Amino acid sequence: METSLSDSLTVQTEATAERTLVRWSRIGLVTLSALCFILIFPPFNLEALAWVAFVPLLLSIRDTSPKEAFFLGWLSGLLGTIGTVYWVVVAMVSYGNVPSWLSVLSLLLMASFLGLYSGAFVWLIRRIAARIPLFLMIPAIWVALEYARAYLLFPFPWSYVGYSQYLTPIITQIADTTGVYGVSFLVMLVNAGLYAAVFSRISRRAKQTALIVTACAVAISAGYGEFVLSGASRLEEKTVKVAVVQGNIDQGIKWNSAFKQHILDTYARLSTKIAKEKPDLIVWPETAAPFLFLYDAEPQQQMINLVRSLNTFLLFGGLQVTPVNGTREYHSFNSAFLLSPNGGLLGQYNKMQLVPFGEYVPFKKLLFFIDRITTAIGEVQAGTVPEVMQANDTLFSVVICFESTFPNLVRKFVDRGARVLLIITNDAWYGRSPAAAQHFSMATFRAIENRTAIARAANTGISGFIDPYGRILQQSEEYVEATLVHDIPLRTTTTFYTRHGDLFAWFCCAAAVGAIIAAIATRRTRAGERQ
Incomplete structure (x- = not known):
């Protein structure tokens, strides 16, 4: 009896240790992904990392629940945002007369909010996993969320993945059709393709398809870039x-x-x-x-x-x-x-388009302790x-x-x-x-x-x-x-x-919404079949 109890406790201890190891391994992968994200933008400009930066994040959410995936994605977004836009603290402290600790708190709130987009990204991936082929949906969902970041609640279209390639004009020329969102799509497609080919549990044929589609997309984009750039020098321009x-x-x-x-x-x-x-x-x-x-x-x-x-x-x-009619106030x-x-x-x-924190304070009721940093006269x-x-x-x-x-x-x-x-x-x-x-x-x-x-x-x-x-x-x-x-x-x-305009981004938004609807319908169908 004592031996059986001891064995049971040993098994439970080993299981707990294994879960802890898995949890910290996932956090390590998320941290690695966030670090790569930081390094692809100035001042580092390691743009080549962008093509693999999200593979660790995708690997970290494998076999997780949507809830667990959301946390890991949010953590990645939080760390990535802090690492790329930490400089907002400089403006608050130096010119907004905000105490250092409040400035850091504001940065954390801002990064926490923007991290929700990364959380939503992997949450959606897990929700539609095993119901809809993910290979092309991963870049479409990412672009849809980048697009949303320019318009929802706190518009802040900074650090789009596509911007990392600004020093590689042969890749970026597709933006004349798709906007920066097309370059973001291409970079995320390569990340998805590499993950699918190396780490996913899909069939060998599906892995080959992922690599072929990825290679073709990059080749077409680079070919278009080469074609455009080769003709640029021949133009006679005023x-x-x-x-x-x-x-x-x-x-x-x-x-x-x-x-x-x-x-x-x-x-x-x-x-x-x-x-x-x-x-x-x-x-x-x-x-x-x-x-x-x-x-x-x-x-x-x-x-x-x-x-x-x-x-x-x-x-x-x-x-x-300009004066405000009927008052002694004015707007600037x-x-x-x-x-x-x-x-x-x-x-x-x-x-x-005004600057958040500089010319207006987003979530003003929540961030009541922050004044506009600008010294412009009036509102x-x-x-x-x-x-x-x-x-x-x-x-x-x-x-x-x-x-x-x-x-x-x-x-x-x-x-x-x-x-x-x-x-x-x-x-x-x-x-x-x-x-x-x-x-x-x-x-x-x-x-x-x-x-x-x-x-x-x-x-x-x-x-x-x-x-x-x-x-x-x-x-x-x-x-x-x-x-x-x-x-x-x-x-x-x-x-x-x-x-x-943003027709390509709208297409990605429609694809993402369609995938969600299809996933919900598929789940309900399977639930009905089980009943």
Whole structure:
């Protein structure tokens, strides 16, 4: 009897130890996947890892319940988000006057929320496992959730998997049809194909099919990229000479009135220097003018005199305020202004997509302890019209900062007639972190999606130029004064993506929803058969 009891306890102990080992092995795989995810983006740029980064995550959820899978996926998303966007803490502490511990707590809340998408990803995989072939559904579900992340509750389309390939233009050219989502799909397809071929319990024939489909998809995408890029150099394109000015103004003094003249003098000096290159247009960064251009008469006149002396068009960022009817309150807009060579105001654009935590606080009731980090006057409001401006015979549009991460928003400017895109931004909020490099990398996809060259002016960097194929023509160092000038081509075509937008992403959403419905129907059918 004692021997039997001892044997039973031994078996239970071994079983518990085995379950613990399995649990920690799964957490280890999830951590490995999150680490790979972090390394595929700037500043590391180990983009090759993207093609295998999710294999450990897929392996970790094998033989788990949907509930267990959700936790593992959420943990992967949590760790990956913290590792890629930890720099939001810098903005909160340095410019939001938020205590360090509250800033870290806010990052954890943000990462926890964004981790829900990764949790949903693997939860859906487990829910439809053994009911619907998963090989093609894995990338479709992932893309559907990336797309949702740009629109639901807390829009934050940062760190899409496709962005990791920005230095590999032969792969990214499909974005002119699918947007960045097509590149994300391709990367996840390879992950799914490798997992299916190496680790899944499907038949040998199914494994071979997975490898063949994966290889064909990569070959077709690379072949299309090679075809597009080989024809790029043969095009005779009309160009426009654009100069960008990087003032390198410390964020701590940017809105201090004592430094207003110093800031204006800095931009005047740099613009006068680059004007010797005879650019058609000079571009200053987001909120480069530290005053209300339409209301502050003295600095306004200085700007007018400057642009007359430069004898060229000037596009600059600044603030605009409007009174609220019937009250003493007012709203402010983050705006861009275009001045003609004679000093006349030719156009104004009000930023449409605001920055979370910078210009508004998401989940304000929950995060009541956080103020807006921006020092803009009044409540920041979103603009409503994607403006197209004109300098001589060149039609162009400007997108401001965070807006450049929204593919469907940017394409609307091009669809309305813009032949050049300007991006003005101020990434000084995030200190000496990877934020600026990550932000710059996303702009390459906006160029490809619309086959439109981009000039980018950033307060502390990265400023630069990108050709219509997403290739970086020139870029500045960070945290230095800089002036760059380049002849960039005018858009000569309209892409499928510009015309139709996120059709590919919608297809993935429909496929994901269809898979869920089919899985539910199959489960109910089998339940009925058992009865």
